[in-house]
Amino acid sequence: MSGPFGRGRRVAAALLTAVCWPIGPAHAAGTPTGPAARTADVLTWAAGADRMSDGTPGRGYRLIVRTSVGGSGVRLRFTNAFGDRPLTLTGVYAGLRDRGAALRPGSNRRLTFRGARTVSVPAGSVTWSDPVPGRLPAGSDLVVSLRTPDAAGPASGHRTAMQTSYIGRGEHTAGESGADWTRTTGSWWYLDAVAVRPARRDTGAVAALGDSITDGWQSGTDLNRRWTDYLARRLRTAGTPVKGVVNEGISGNMLLTDGDGQSALHRLDRDVLGQPGVRTVLLFEGVNDIKAHTGVTAADLIAGYQDIARRTHAAGKCLVVGTVAPFKGWYEWDPAAEAVRREVNRFLRGSGDFDGVTDFDHTLRDPHDHERMSPLFDRGDHLHPGDKGMRALAGTVDVGSLDCTR
Incomplete structure (x- = not known):
């Protein structure tokens, strides 16, 4: 060791x-x-x-x-x-x-x-x-x-x-x-x-701001198999100065609403923008807002993403956004929630507000039913990926998109 x-x-x-x-x-x-x-x-x-x-x-x-x-x-x-x-x-x-x-x-x-x-x-x-x-x-x-x-x-x-x-x-x-x-x-x-002071002065970090999927729920305890852990191992040998990976996921977290942890909007400054050496934010939030059935619309979520983009860019950092993963089979799923998810993902893929898009939805979804997570990655509750899914999420990230300068 x-x-x-x-x-x-x-x-x-x-x-x-x-x-x-x-x-x-x-x-x-x-x-x-x-x-x-x-x-x-x-x-x-x-x-x-x-x-x-x-x-x-x-x-x-x-x-x-x-x-x-x-x-x-x-x-x-x-x-x-x-x-x-x-x-x-x-x-x-x-x-x-x-x-x-x-x-x-x-x-x-x-x-x-x-x-x-x-x-x-x-x-x-x-x-x-x-x-x-x-x-x-x-x-x-x-x-x-x-x-x-x-x-x-x-x-x-x-x-x-x-x-x-x-x-x-x-x-x-x-x-x-x-x-x-x-x-x-x-x-x-x-x-x-x-925090540390790396040997190379151009070294930076990416901060993953997310919910229970980022937090690592349903991955192996004491095994460091969160998708951010797999990403950190990728970056050690990748030809990029972005080497730090920090996990700012909170289980149950939402983009817009406080509950399990302050919302991503409310904790952005303390957990991410005010931290040393963070060059890029990778935002992977939204599914908890959608499945909570609190009346949140796609327009509400889009406004939240845009607000985080403005604040991140104003702080001189880059923002890569992850699409919202499928969750059909989870007890809070219904067609109305799915419609919001699809509309949000269309915006994320096509918007010019972000410095990169990581298509987690495309990676995790069942090729035969795009509303559902692939059984290969599903830990069993149809919302949280297991270890194979965590590895796949890390593999989805374009490491080049993390080395973004503003």
Whole structure:
């Protein structure tokens, strides 16, 4: 298994002595320390934040995330976006995973925040850690451990991780053994982004903004088989400077309406446009708006897509849009919903508002019934593709369309 500071155990071991994740030098007052101060930063991992259950005081979390692009100067973003009071984080560490909740010996390093070991994140806000020297390769399992000493009220995080992380007593975050991390969680708590500084300054990332299909629901847990994972593996060997792939899917998410997560319209700035190194947005939303039968029309959805296009382009980023996949057989399907889906897809394919179109509908549909997902890709509920479908979605993306300059 590759570790964050080299490929393979032999290389990682040789580099460990050269790596020094900082206890943290003090920063001069007024010195910028956010992403704006490090213009070459690029996201290597992210997850759309939502309101979670209430936080637990004194709890420790050991979170496992998979990187997409390699680089140095690792920084982590912590979120209190849905909290109703300040969130204190302490005992925050990051290291390399061995297996389960255990870290590779000697790899766990303390994180700091403007040189301090504890940070208070205001309600409704996010905060970035100081950079950690050392190189983090693509395809690494990064382990982030943290403690919430006085957490209360709504927590912020990502509910459907499709990845096992761990819960324990907060005083064990510095330890590298997995013995004290006896409980598991299928969510990511308080962590919503990781950035690195790639070796090549022209490196960028694509952010996939979507719903449960992008979130990876029905793909293999702990196997990194979301379509974005397959895309990240494609990009590592592709002749494009776009190497980072970040998954901003939220299960149940809609384009227009808040519900399971804020709508794509409402979370666009926090989850995508305000993130470092995102060059292109790949928008794959709409099916939940259509099947919810809330009276949403094709014209409503088209206006939403156009609004996201305007805002994305105004931010100097490119927008590739995915067509809405078929879902006949799902209990909310009916001919009226299908008519909206088809009208929306006609617009997406023919509009000049976007920098590229990825025809997910064409890839997933049954060649004998275009209203239904192909049985080859259907996980069984007629809405969510399984692992073969996820791989097919990733293969549909024209990697050249992601390297778009505005």
